[in-house]
Amino acid sequence: MNGESELYDLTIIGGGPAGLYAAFYGGMRDMKTKLIEAREELGGRTVMYPNKIVWDIGGVPPTRCGQITSRMIEQAMTFEPTIVLGQQIAGLERLIDGTMVVTSDRGERHHTRSLILAVGHGALKQAKLAIEGAERFEAANLHYSVTDLEVYRGKRILISGGGDSAVDWANELERVAASVALVHRRNRFTGHELNVKRMKESSVEVRTPYAIKELHGDGDRIEEVSIARLDSEGQPSEPPERLAVDAVIVNHGLRGDFGRIVDWGLEMGDWNIRADAKLATNIPGVFVAGDTADHPGKLHLIAGAFADAALAVNGAKRYLDPEAPRAASVSSHNAKFDEKNSALSR
Structure with a gap:
């Protein structure tokens, strides 16, 4: 019928x-x-x-x-x-x-x-990282969600975002990764206050107000990421610095x-x-x-x-x-x- x-x-x-x-x-x-x-x-x-x-x-x-x-x-x-x-x-x-x-x-x-x-x-739909050419790294080590923590064990992780998911991922991955850094373009986080506090008191390296400006790598893998401190207008206020990474996780919200x-x-x-x-x-x-x-x-x-x-x-x-x-x-x-x-x- x-x-x-x-x-x-x-x-x-x-x-x-x-x-x-x-x-x-x-x-x-x-x-x-x-x-x-x-x-x-x-x-x-x-x-x-x-x-x-x-x-x-x-x-x-x-x-x-x-x-x-x-x-x-x-x-x-x-x-x-x-x-x-x-x-x-x-x-x-x-x-x-x-x-x-x-x-x-x-x-x-x-x-x-x-x-x-x-x-x-x-x-x-996940908001993608607004950097030209970023999509070529998605098959390897540019991710928009975390489905298996073990994939990141012993790895150097960079997270971009300031909401609940980004903060939760930082707290979860801090237990298994070699290092976790998180950049957020604002000083204020929108994630739950208790989880933000936990993140800031952990070994997670929190950078605010910072944003990813460029991805560097050969082939389809990111090897380094340029991040920059932002001014009140959201523009770089200092020369970018490079971080060596094994994986980049982006959570810029959903559309x-x-x-x-x-x-x-x-x-x-x-x-x-x-x-x-x-x-x-x-x-x-x-x-x-x-x-x-x-x-x-x-x-x-x-x-x-x-x-x-x-x-x-x-x-x-x-x-x-x-x-x-x-x-x-x-x-x-x-x-x-x-x-x-x-x-x-x-």
Whole structure:
């Protein structure tokens, strides 16, 4: 049966933490649920940082992101939602009966009664190092993420960036690398204060305000990097100096693109989509969750994404059935889990 002819109660666009939890909670609300993800894998931004340790999910001890991703996916599959990978959603059409059809950029059509947008800040791409010819080193030792700490054991590492990921990588790599230097073009870091403090008190050589100005190497490997101190205008204030390196890791943030979703008529903020306290947008039947959502109580944590997802599902359920309960029964008293609990107890 094709996507247009099969009608779903709830379609979720985006397979990150908010989308995955919405898929789980949609099952708790007895909604026929479909999740569509533009990439060929689920997990959203968490896939990009498998070795990053997450501390701020309630009741979960410090756990690496890769393990959290696996657990979120496993939970999302509890009520067997339909999963569609590799489709970037572009169009939205309202049918005469009030239901909607969302269309991918390749023409696939998906028929739904309600919709949750959980696409983060849109299709995310790493901001590349803005130095001519830098791409030739990407196959060897210019990296934009850290997936295996052991690759850097005993190596001389230079990190460029000042956000959470750059600071976290510096702290993690300091334990295994021969040396770690970090350059950031501002004196102030945007990473969590405690992690910044830990970095500055470690053996990491922190250079601010500094920036990479040139990469030096034969063939496809960087051997040295020129870095320069910057003035208040962001221009070099002193002659560059060279550092010998084995690897360069760049985290200059992510660039998001909502694509054709911006043409739907949604009320947009600078980085996200505005919603009310029930996570409803200005388009009836369309809700938002996670980083996509801009609402008064927004909490920019994975835990906040979970809360957004539940609120959005509840909003969608009540949109379809105004007489429905405001929320699902908690799992400890929910009959939907009786059989599953029995299976776990055997």
